[in-house]
Amino acid sequence: MQESSDVAANGSPNGTENGRLETFGSSASTLSSSDSIKAAYAYLPQTPIRSTDAHLIEFSEAMRTVAKALRRVAEGKAAAQAEAAEWKRKYELEKARNLQHKNEELEHEGCPCCMNGTLEDSLNKLTVHDASSDQNECCGNHGICSHQVLGDEAPAPIVNSAYKMVTRKASFRLSWGCNGEKNGQHKHDVVSFEKGDITTASRSNKQILLKWETQPQTVFIITKPNSSEVRAIMPEMVRWLNEHQKINVLVEPRLREELLADDSYFDFVQTWEDDDDKKLLHTKVDLVVTLGGDGTVLWAASLFKGPVPPVVAFALGSLGFMTPFHSEQYRESLGNVIKGPFSITLRNRLQCQVIRDAAKDELETEEPILVLNEVTIDRGISSYLTYLECYCDSSFVTCVQGDGLIISTTSGSTAYSLAAGGSMVHPQVPAILFTPICPHSLSFRPLILPEYVTLRVQVPYNSRGQAWASFDGKDRKQLAPGDALICSMAPWPVPTACLVDSTTDFLRSIHEGLHWNLRKSQSFDGPPA
Numbered sequence: 001m002q003e004s005s006d007v008a009a010n011g012s013p014n015g016t017e018n019g020r021l022e023t024f025g026s027s028a029s030t031l032s033s034s035d036s037i038k039a040a041y042a043y044l045p046q047t048p049i050r051s052t053d054a055h056l057i058e059f060s061e062a063m064r065t066v067a068k069a070l071r072r073v074a075e076g077k078a079a080a081q082a083e084a085a086e087w088k089r090k091y092e093l094e095k096a097r098n099l100q101h102k103n104e105e106l107e108h109e110g111c112p113c114c115m116n117g118t119l120e121d122s123l124n125k126l127t128v129h130d131a132s133s134d135q136n137e138c139c140g141n142h143g144i145c146s147h148q149v150l151g152d153e154a155p156a157p158i159v160n161s162a163y164k165m166v167t168r169k170a171s172f173r174l175s176w177g178c179n180g181e182k183n184g185q186h187k188h189d190v191v192s193f194e195k196g197d198i199t200t201a202s203r204s205n206k207q208i209l210l211k212w213e214t215q216p217q218t219v220f221i222i223t224k225p226n227s228s229e230v231r232a233i234m235p236e237m238v239r240w241l242n243e244h245q246k247i248n249v250l251v252e253p254r255l256r257e258e259l260l261a262d263d264s265y266f267d268f269v270q271t272w273e274d275d276d277d278k279k280l281l282h283t284k285v286d287l288v289v290t291l292g293g294d295g296t297v298l299w300a301a302s303l304f305k306g307p308v309p310p311v312v313a314f315a316l317g318s319l320g321f322m323t324p325f326h327s328e329q330y331r332e333s334l335g336n337v338i339k340g341p342f343s344i345t346l347r348n349r350l351q352c353q354v355i356r357d358a359a360k361d362e363l364e365t366e367e368p369i370l371v372l373n374e375v376t377i378d379r380g381i382s383s384y385l386t387y388l389e390c391y392c393d394s395s396f397v398t399c400v401q402g403d404g405l406i407i408s409t410t411s412g413s414t415a416y417s418l419a420a421g422g423s424m425v426h427p428q429v430p431a432i433l434f435t436p437i438c439p440h441s442l443s444f445r446p447l448i449l450p451e452y453v454t455l456r457v458q459v460p461y462n463s464r465g466q467a468w469a470s471f472d473g474k475d476r477k478q479l480a481p482g483d484a485l486i487c488s489m490a491p492w493p494v495p496t497a498c499l500v501d502s503t504t505d506f507l508r509s510i511h512e513g514l515h516w517n518l519r520k521s522q523s524f525d526g527p528p529a
């Protein structure tokens with residue numbers, strides 16, 4: 001175990017090691033790096049070392065050096081794989097941008113100034129949380145326009161009667177408020193560098209407002225299954241949206257069947273038929289409504305592998321940390337949101353990618369998984385400690401020896417990470433949490449890292465225990481020795497509508513949901529005599 005922490009902690013090999021590296025480098029080239037590492041590790045425990053036998057000691061040291069060198073090769077491979085995945089992502093974004101431009105040119109619609117910004121630019125603006133705030137001017141210069149963020153892709157194929165949406169998505173604009181003012185006169189630079197003096201700009205509350213530019217037309221309702229409370233309110237809400245708001249309603253296939261089984265009136269409710277339709281959801285849905293608890297919000301986010309439309313979460317669960325709206329008042333709440341403008345919280349997601357040691361080349365990567373709460377690597381049913389090597393960008397962070405590790409978003413900071421001793425972080429703080437689960441160490445405190453880093457968790461070849469990754473508490477995947485998990489902030493946050501604003505909603509949740517810092521007040525015995 002000590003071996004791999006030495007590997008990571010050592011910056012570069014010393015002179016003798018260098019000499020040996022060259023010798024072993026040639027033999028390593030005939031084997032795959034992973035096979036060689038496995039062979040080296042397998043050989044180490046069998047190497048008989050007698051204090052009197054200098055040759056064997058030297059040979060054993062040489063083997064350790066080989067193992068170190070091969071580990072570096074493996075790290076290089078993982079870094080190359082991460083880079084390949086990043087290029088793939090950029091390629092997909094570029095493709096989406098081209099499609100979007102083509103559509104916009106064809107239709108000659110929307111705000112012409114939007115054509116200047118790239119999709120990547122606007123997505124970056126979203127994750128960096130730094131944008132202009134003038135709410136009266138054109139969106140290209142003073143906010144983020146939905147043409148850039150949730151742009152239409154190719155016209156949707158008309159598949160069946162239940163998926164017959166041909167309407168164009170509503171466009172909207174995001175603007176950043178400043179202490180409630182709407183004049184846009186404040187400085188929005190985070191840091192300015194004038195005449196050689198570095199100063200931070202005056203703070204704004206950075207509450208984000210979403211204002212529709214065209215009327216929303218399609219609402220996607222997602223419900224928690226097997227809940228009588230949800231079953232009672234759902235048909236009522238669908239009717240109201242259809243009859244009073246003239247809005248198309250889309251639901252999951254299971255729910256459409258349930259609605260139709262009760263009443264053929266619901267024939268107008270749309271759904272999708274296959275995965276290709278499902279992938280296009282974000283191009284058609286203006287608003288997502290969830291009826292359930294936090295798990296339903298997580299479920300809703302998981303249905304969108306790219307951009308996510310604004311989510312209005314009604315509390316029909318037990319805790320409801322991310323579900324601020326009261327279901328009894330759905331008419332008023334939805335009416336306000338459909339009319340706009342309304343405050344939103346941009347909840348960052350993590351993009352997680354498993355890189356298999358057995359993958360034949362850099363391009364053979366698994367589909368990335370987006371999480372709203374966290375990715376957890378735990379020991380599964382194994383009773384051994386997990387042993388995980390962690391890197392942040394190219395720096396070694398630490399080895400986790402314990403029950404596991406949670407890499408969490410700030411939204412997830414109040415979920416599993418909190419239970420493992422992590423701090424609660426306001427969801428609008430741009431950060432990634434690094435929280436160990438039951439570390440067998442007296443000094444392993446949780447970390448909070450900036451949102452721009454890439455984290456890599458590697459299962460070493462000499463790990464005794466198993467490692468299992470789970471994503472927002474679901475989709476468990478085993479990580480074999482040599483496998484790695486790479487996490488970075490995804491460019492597609494989940495915009496959730498606020499009941500009041502981000503901060504008020506967050507504080508209300510920690511007070512009401514978690515009873516944070518609840519204590520009997522000290523009694524006052526009167527002023528001292």
Ligand SMILES: NC(=O)c1ccc[n+]([C@@H]2O[C@H](COP(=O)([O-])OP(=O)(O)OC[C@H]3O[C@@H](n4cnc5c(N)ncnc54)[C@H](O)[C@@H]3O)[C@@H](O)[C@H]2O)c1
Binds near residue numbers: 319373
């Ligand atoms: N020891 C723990 O606290 C523990 C263990 C496993 C999973 N979880 C959490 O459960 C989540 C999955 O939730 P689920 O509803 O599908 O499963 P679930 O039904 O088992 O619910 C777990 C609980 O976590 C709460 N929760 C979920 N996200 C939250 C958030 N962002 N802030 C505050 N509380 C939150 C839920 O309201 C629920 O009470 C995972 O992402 C993980 O964070 C927690």
Ligand SMILES: Nc1ncnc2c1ncn2[C@@H]1O[C@H](COP(=O)(O)OP(=O)(O)OP(=O)(O)O)[C@@H](O)[C@H]1O
Binds near residue numbers: 224225293296321
């Ligand atoms: N549309 C859906 N389809 C399938 N499963 C879902 C769906 N919505 C929610 N779930 C799952 O149902 C489970 C319970 O949902 P949810 O967490 O919303 O309810 P709850 O546990 O009553 O509320 P809370 O999380 O507030 O305690 C979760 O595991 C969630 O992933």
